Structure formats: structure tokens, C-alpha cells
Amino acid sequence: MSAVLPKPVPSRGYGVAFSTLLRKEISRFMRIWLQTILPPAITMALYFVIFGNLIGPRIGKMHGFDYMQYIAPGLIMMSVITNAYSNVVSSLFGAKFQRHIEEILVAPMPNLLLLSGFVAGGIARGVVVGIVVTATALCFTRLQVEHWFTTIAVVILTAALFSLAGFINALFAKKFDDISIVPTFILTPLTYLGGVFYSIDLLPPFWQQVSLGNPILYMVNAFRHGMLGVSDIDIGVAFTVILAFCAALFTLSMWLLKRGVGLRT
Amino acid sequence: MNALELHALTKIYGNGHCALKGIDLSVADGDFFALLGPNGAGKSTMIGIITSLVNKSGGCVRVYGIDIDEDFAAAKSLLGVVPQEFNFSQFETVWEIVVNQAGFYGLPRDRAEAQAEKYLRRLGLWDRRKDRSRTLSGGMKRRLMIARALVHEPRLLILDEPTAGVDIEVRRSMWDFLADLNRGGTTVILTTHYLEEAERLCRNIAIIDRGLIIENTTMKDLLAKLHAETFVLDIGSPVADAPTHPDFAISLLDPTTLEAIVDRRYSLNDLFSFLSAQGISVVSMRNKANRLEELFVNMVQDGTRASGAGH
Numbered sequence: 001m002s003a004v005l006p007k008p009v010p011s012r013g014y015g016v017a018f019s020t021l022l023r024k025e026i027s028r029f030m031r032i033w034l035q036t037i038l039p040p041a042i043t044m045a046l047y048f049v050i051f052g053n054l055i056g057p058r059i060g061k062m063h064g065f066d067y068m069q070y071i072a073p074g075l076i077m078m079s080v081i082t083n084a085y086s087n088v089v090s091s092l093f094g095a096k097f098q099r100h101i102e103e104i105l106v107a108p109m110p111n112l113l114l115l116s117g118f119v120a121g122g123i124a125r126g127v128v129v130g131i132v133v134t135a136t137a138l139c140f141t142r143l144q145v146e147h148w149f150t151t152i153a154v155v156i157l158t159a160a161l162f163s164l165a166g167f168i169n170a171l172f173a174k175k176f177d178d179i180s181i182v183p184t185f186i187l188t189p190l191t192y193l194g195g196v197f198y199s200i201d202l203l204p205p206f207w208q209q210v211s212l213g214n215p216i217l218y219m220v221n222a223f224r225h226g227m228l229g230v231s232d233i234d235i236g237v238a239f240t241v242i243l244a245f246c247a248a249l250f251t252l253s254m255w256l257l258k259r260g261v262g263l264r265t
Numbered sequence: 266m267n268a269l270e271l272h273a274l275t276k277i278y279g280n281g282h283c284a285l286k287g288i289d290l291s292v293a294d295g296d297f298f299a300l301l302g303p304n305g306a307g308k309s310t311m312i313g314i315i316t317s318l319v320n321k322s323g324g325c326v327r328v329y330g331i332d333i334d335e336d337f338a339a340a341k342s343l344l345g346v347v348p349q350e351f352n353f354s355q356f357e358t359v360w361e362i363v364v365n366q367a368g369f370y371g372l373p374r375d376r377a378e379a380q381a382e383k384y385l386r387r388l389g390l391w392d393r394r395k396d397r398s399r400t401l402s403g404g405m406k407r408r409l410m411i412a413r414a415l416v417h418e419p420r421l422l423i424l425d426e427p428t429a430g431v432d433i434e435v436r437r438s439m440w441d442f443l444a445d446l447n448r449g450g451t452t453v454i455l456t457t458h459y460l461e462e463a464e465r466l467c468r469n470i471a472i473i474d475r476g477l478i479i480e481n482t483t484m485k486d487l488l489a490k491l492h493a494e495t496f497v498l499d500i501g502s503p504v505a506d507a508p509t510h511p512d513f514a515i516s517l518l519d520p521t522t523l524e525a526i527v528d529r530r531y532s533l534n535d536l537f538s539f540l541s542a543q544g545i546s547v548v549s550m551r552n553k554a555n556r557l558e559e560l561f562v563n564m565v566q567d568g569t570r571a572s573g574a575g576h
Binding site for chain 2: 021024260
């Protein structure tokens with residue numbers, strides 16, 4: 001028997017492991033597309049019918065756009081946020097609950113790879129749902145893209161940010177209730193108050209200042225800037241806030257993984 | 266080279282419970298090693314630390330000389346583990362589970378599929394590869410976990426009660442499979458509550474109790490420590506009372522069944538000669554309990570008594 005063992009995991013193996021986890025994540029949400037892909041499209045169609053067609057004409061123009069056009073980027077971003085978050089939180093918690101997370105934990109996958117795989121899965125679902133919702137929106141209104149780079153970068157960064165948040169939620173979750181508390185009591189209110197349906201210019205000065213403390217406001221406005229070319233927030237500030245949140249949540253996730261919180265006894 | 270070395274391995278849980286109290290253990294390359302212990306003794310904690318599912322509180326783990334703290338990827342690549350409880354996705358197919366596991370170990374897709382086919386065929390699951398895992402029987406699920414653990418061809422395979430809850434036919438086929446695997450060079454560490462299984466398969470053994478290794482020797486040497494064996498004898502004609510003998514403790518279970526405790530100083534011929542002299546013919550005979558089981562129970566009970574006395 002040879003005393004010196006070959007390095008069993010070539011660096012290429014990490015790429016394979018990452019793509020395996022990403023493929024597994026994508027096949028998971030595609031397998032249950034009736035629960036993951038279709039509902040956002042129906043919800044968005046209802047928003048467009050009610051807010052766009054019925055109420056929108058009474059509101060009039062906003063920043064020079066029809067109300068339906070104005071809210072479309074916010075609604076797309078809302079779908080990206082909720083789906084990126086719920087994909088990671090439900091997938092990771094499900095894996096913990098059924099214990100098949102151990103398949104990954106016993107394998108020679110560094111924490112960074114594990115985190116990247118789940119986050120990439122969340123981004124993938126966010127982007128897929130974003131495309132579906134955009135297609136739905138096109139049935140109701142005309143959309144344009146003023147700044148392609150900004151539009152794509154904001155979608156990916158925002159999906160990454162909320163995937164990281166979902167990952168942290170899943171690490172701490174001990175029962176199914178724990179993965180619905182944050183979306184219900186934090187994510188949804190922040191999204192609705194994050195400028196999806198209105199410009200903060202409409203708010204009194206005090207509430208404008210309060211709104212600036214809502215991170216989702218920066219994402220919605222950055223995306224609206226990418227699509228329509230208008231925003232309540234300076235685009236540089238918006239990117240800085242999004243990147244800062246991504247960095248903070250990434251650092252926290254890696255620290256929790258290193259300590260084994262929620263995964264290792 | 267040792268396949269596994271544990272030095273001063275300690276685990277103290279958050280509630281203060283000390284599950285492992287400084288374990289030292291070595292398993293030689295190519296060995297078929299039994300790790301036995303009562304429920305709660307620390308076996309699964311030990312396996313959890315080796316496979317990185319449990320954080321250790323102290324000590325060192327080396328897999329083929331590689332410290333898991335220094336190069337965890339290299340150490341883990343040499344390990345395969347079959348856990349006690351089913352831990353695969355209920356919604357994935359047999360094929361997906363095994364191929365994905367190979368992917369997590371860095372095997373390219375074509376090689377992963379070839380390996381998956383090899384082990385699914387060897388374990389009799391090839392025809393069920395397209396089925397969702399939740400539709401498999403208990404025995405098939407156990408075999409799926411073995412196929413999944415072997416797909417990257419580990420040098421050291423750790424099995425935590427792999428035959429729990431499976432019927433005897435499947436269990437025996439799994440024994441043959443594992444023995445064959447070991448003959449092929451894979452080191453196997455087995456925990457089980459079926460002591461017949463350990464006696465039949467393993468060459469070396471450690472017994473863990475309350476977080477300490479209380480015995481670590483060869484199976485042969487351990488069995489040699491058995492001072493007496495208990496046999497159940499079916500006799501040809503009914504008797505009213507058990508015959509008495511100063512060196513054999515014989516009792517009557519029913520009119521045609523005797524139980525005899527035979528000290529190792531005596532042979533079975535001595536027992537049969539005595540019974541024959543009493544006009545009793547023995548039709549058939551069996552061990553009351555597996556030999557290893559008797560030893561195991563004695564050791565653990567001794568430990569319990571000593572622990573109780575200590576309090």
C-alpha cells in the first residue's frame with residue numbers, strides 16, 4: 001500500500017461540485033414549477049389588472065410614465081426578491097429537515113462552495129421568475145430598457161442579496177414556521193414600502209427620510225433607473241448600498257458556516 | 266499506514282454532556298473493524314466528528330495520515346459514510362441521488378454516471394434507478410445509501426448500523442457485499458447492534474461505553490475472554506427435572522428443553538457424556554445467545570456497575 005496518497009480533489013473538482021449543486025437546485029425548483037414559477041406570474045397579472053388597468057388611469061402619470069409602466073419594474077423586482085429568498089430558505093431548510101444536507105457536508109466541499117451553490121440557485125430562480133413576470137408585464141404594457149448593464153447587474157445583485165438572507169434564515173430555522181416569519185413580517189412590508197407602487201417624492205419629508213432606511217427602496221429604484229431611466233435615488237448610492245448589504249450578509253454567512261451554526265452539532 | 270487514527274478525541278455538547286472523553290483509536294488499512302457500544306455510548310458522535318457532521322471539542326482525527334483540520338478536502342475524499350438514518354431527498358430519483366453525490370466529490374459527469382451504474386448494478390438497484398427514493402423498500406433504501414457512499418470509491422467506508430431493519434435475506438446479501446468490498450482493499454468500520462454481524466465480518470473490535478473505549482482488541486482475543494457459553498438443548502424424551510452436575514448449571518426450560526451453561530474448561534463432549542449417562546439424548550442444540558453478545562452485555566453491565574459504585 002502506498003504511503004503517499006494522491007491529492008484526491010483536483011481544483012477542477014470544485015467546479016464540478018459547484019455545478020452539481022447548482023443543477024440540483026435548479027432541477028428542484030423546476031420540478032415544482034407549479035409552486036415556484038407559475039404563482040408569481042398570476043400574482044403579477046392580477047397586480048397589472050387591478051393597479052394598472054383599473055386604478056392606474058385615475059392616478060395619471062408618474063415621472064412622465066403611465067402608472068402601469070412605472071410600477072412594472074418594481075413588481076418585477078418584488079418577484080425577484082421574494083423568489084430568490086424563498087428558494088434558498090426553503091431548499092436549505094428542507095435539506096436540513098430531511099437531513100440530505102449531510103450529502104454535501106460529508107463531501108469535500110468548502111463552505112464557500114456550499115454557500116455559492118445555494119446562492120446561485122436562488123439567483124437562478126430569481127432571474128427565471130423575473131423573466132416570466134417581465135413577459136407577463138409585456139402583455140399589459142410597453143417596457144423598455146434604458147441601461148442594460150444597470151438592469152442586469154441590479155437583478156443579479158439583488159437576487160444574490162436575498163439569497164444570502166434566505167440562507168441565513170434557513171441556518172437558524174428549526175421548524176417550518178421559522179422560514180415564513182421573515183418573509184411575512186419583514187420582507188413583504190419592506191417591499192411594499194420600498195417604492196414599488198409610488199415615488200417617495202409623494203411622501204411628506206419625514207416619511208421620505210424614513211423610507212431611505214429601507215434597503216429595498218434602493219434596489220427598486222436602481223432597477224427602475226435601468227429600465228425607465230428614472231429613480232428617486234442616486235444610482236451610485238443605490239449600488240453602494242446593495243453591494244454593502246451583499247458584503248455584510250456574505251461575511252455573516254461564511255462566519256456562521258465556519259462555526260457550523262444550524263448545520264453541524 | 267493506519268486508515269484512521271483518533272487521538273484524545275473529545276466532545277462536550279452545549280448542554281455540558283460529555284459524549285466522548287478522550288478517545289484514542291487506530292484502525293489499520295484494509296481492516297474490517299467493529300465499533301460496538303450501547304445506545305448513547307458515543308458511536309454516532311465519533312462517526313459524526315470523523316465525517317465532519319459534528320464539531321469536536323478537542324483531539325485530532327487523521328484519515329490515512331491526513332489531519333482533517335489541516336486538509337479536510339483530501340481527508341474527506343478518502344471517506345465514505347453510510348449513516349444510521351435515511352438522509353436522502355425523498356423527491357429525487359435513485360439515479361439523481363447517486364450521480365449528484367459523485368458530483369459533490371468532484372467526479373466529472375461521465376465518470377459519475379459510470380460509477381453510479383457500477384454500484385447500482387452491484388447493489389441490485391439498477392432497475393429502480395428512475396424511481397423516486399421514497400418508493401423504495403427499507404432494504405433498498407439501505408442499499409441506496411451504500412451505493413451513494415461508494416460512488417467516489419472511498420478508501421475508508423464507515424457504516425453506522427447499515428442493516429438495521431432489513432430482513433435476514435437482504436442482510437446476508439449485504440454482508441457478502443461488504444466482505445467482498447473489504448477483500449478488494451476497502452477498509453470498513455462497522456457499528457451494529459447485530460453482534461452476529463460483527464462476529465462474522467470483523468477482524469478487530471472496539472467497544473465504547475459512556476464516551477470511553479473499554480475494549481480494543483482482535484475479535485479472536487475478545488471471544489477467548491468468554492468464560493462460559495450457554496446452550497439450549499432439545500432432548501428426545503421429556504424429563505421431569507433437570508439433571509444436576511457440579512460443573513454444569515443445567516436448568517429445565519420445558520419437559521423437552523434444557524439450558525446448560527458450559528464453562529470453557531469443559532468441552533461439549535463432557536456435557537453430552539454426562540447427559541447420555543443420565544439417559545438423555547440430545548436431538549439438537551443451539552447457542553442461547555451470540556458469543557459476542559454475551560461478552561458485550563457482560564462488559565457493559567460491568568461498566569454500569571463500576572460507574573454506579575463510583576457514585
